[in-house]
Amino acid sequence: MKNKRKKGTYPETVATHPQQTLSSGEHFEQTVGRSVVEAVLRAAGPSRRQFLAGLGVAALTALINEVLPLDKIAAFAADPVGKPEKKDLSIGFIPITCATPIIMAEPLGFYKKYGLNATVKRAAGWAMVRDWAINKEVDAAHMLTPMPLAITLGAGSLPVPFYMPAVENINGQAITLHIKHKEVKTAADMKGFRFCVPFDYSMHNYLLRYFLAEGGVHPDKDVQIRVVPPPEMVANLKAGNVNGYLAPDPFNQRAVYENVGFIYKLSKEIWDRHPCCAFTVSKEFATKYPNTFGALFRAIVDATHYASNPMHRKEIAAAIAPANYLNQPVTVLEQVLTGTYADGLGKIQKIPDRIDFDPYPWHSMAIWILTQMKRWGHLKGDVNYKAVAEQVYLAAECDKIAKELGYPTHQATMTKHTIMGRVFDPEQPEAYLKSFKIHSMA
Secondary structure, eight states: OTTOOOTTTSOOOGGGOTTSOOOHHHHHHHHHHHHHHHHHHHHSOHHHHHHHHTTOHHHHHHHHHHHSOHHHHHHHHHSOOOOOSOOEEEEEEOSSGGGHHHHHTTTTTHHHHTTOEEEEEEOSSHHHHHHHHHTTSSSEEEEETTHHHHHHHTSSSOOOOEEEEEEOEEEOEEEEEEGGGTTOOSGGGGTTOEEEESOSSSHHHHHHHHHHHHTTOOTTTTSEEEEOOGGGHHHHHHHTSOSEEEEETTHHHHHHHTTSEEEEEEGGGTSTTOBOEEEEEEHHHHHHOHHHHHHHHHHHHHHHHHHHOGGGHHHHHHHHOSTTTTOOOHHHHHHHHHSEEEOSSSOEEEOGGGEEEOOOOOHHHHHHHHHHHHHTTSSOSOOOHHHHHHHHBOHHHHHHHHHHHTOOOOSOSOOOEEETTEEEOTTOHHHHHHTOSSOOOO
């Protein structure tokens, strides 16, 4: 038989201690290592095989480890991935660029790569996608990062435990004003304005409120803020129903494209690398279909990292532009995704991280969102910030998937964030909350 092992040819491999007591993980890792060593020896010619065998197990394993990380291979292989219990899935989404990983995973094949037959289902607004998710009309959903916290706590809906396994995009929003307001320089200049945001429980709402309040404008007394579905925002700006909005793209760039608005401020100028949209499932779905949930989780993390690569942005713009996805001109989407764009003030801006994609759901992000929900009266009473964050945002699980797929991981689940120069310490949420002079707490 070709490559048949001859007695004494292989070194005394790691398989020569069968009575040694090992944990299941140690045993599996040992088996993987032994298999790789033996495969190398089988592939070697007779003279090279004799030389390698003479090195001994430890030296040969170390040599292989220099080019092939056995520990990572063992960790990947040891994680059991069962067949999806449910392959045919429906995922709700809103047609905005923040949903890029969820949407592009269909045309670019990321769901199929992980054994799923998933299709995306477009919703007109966030209340619709929330109701679809709660009523099980979809299996998973694109949501705004505050939404799974609000749904779990019963803010604005019946309480239903939801998970947020991954953030979709970071940055990616902007304050757009009507072109008649080109003279506006500060938040104080906006007193009396009518704004729209896509949803009460949204980063758009909380970032706009934060920006106004830092400028001395009370968002519940000095301006009006309405909820308008993103696809209707440009029409409302054009009709003069609102003076501006803090919105997801492509509707900031679309206002410039239609010469009705200009981009006043990117949301990254308020909080750089802030979370925006997310991938969510109910706790019931994740528990009932663990293998399907795992496959879906992997597909989303993989697609999100793919979207983060600037080299892929034009390909992605073309993939998500068709009518069944965003239904937008490719040139508008390219301006958003590449960060080279017309600002509506006669300039071409080059800001590559205007939008980026990073799946890691920091618990500290959730705690900041909860402080703002309390600040503006969306949550009442005491809140166990850390416990809620850990229940809803699956940071450790996201890192486990990232490690398995070969992407960077993190040393912690909480970090300090800086928003308009003010440092947020997630260990001191109540002190942070009490530091604001402008609020709507009773």
